[in-house]
Amino acid sequence: MSRWGCLVLLVLLDGTQRFSELARGIGGVSEKMLAQTLQTLEADGFVLRTVYPTIPPKVEYSLTRLGREVGIHIKTLTDWVEEHVPEVLGSRSQLAGRRESSSRLIAR
Known part of the structure; x- marks a missing residue:
């Protein structure tokens, strides 16, 4: 699944939304990419696209049972990642420090 698909x-875990609401909720996604992502998610059985016979047509997107299930798993993972960002950044900093020390020793 793509980054945009996850987003x-x-x-959509917050409920049914129209295209423009999704675009605002995600931010930074082009209309073309959002449209392609929604088509893929619909084909995969994660998103339900409902078209209302109004003028202009009203289109809403919501999660299927399968989409809600995978969305909850993605939310759990993103919550875990956000909670552990300080540890990850600390590890990166320690590794960078060790590499810098090693580089100085080799340069001598």
Whole structure:
């Protein structure tokens, strides 16, 4: 699943939304990419696209049972990642320090 697909599922966990609401909720996604992502998620059985016979047509997107299930898993993972960002950054900093020390020893 793509980054945009994950973000769409996370936004739709809050409930049914129209295309423009999704675009605002995600931020930074082009209309073309969002449309392609929604088509893929619909084909995969994660998103339900409902078209209302109005003028202009009203289209809403919501999660299927399967989409809600995978969305909850993605949310659990993203919550875990956000909680552990300080540890990850600390590890990166320690490794960078060790590499810098090693480089200085080799340069001598």
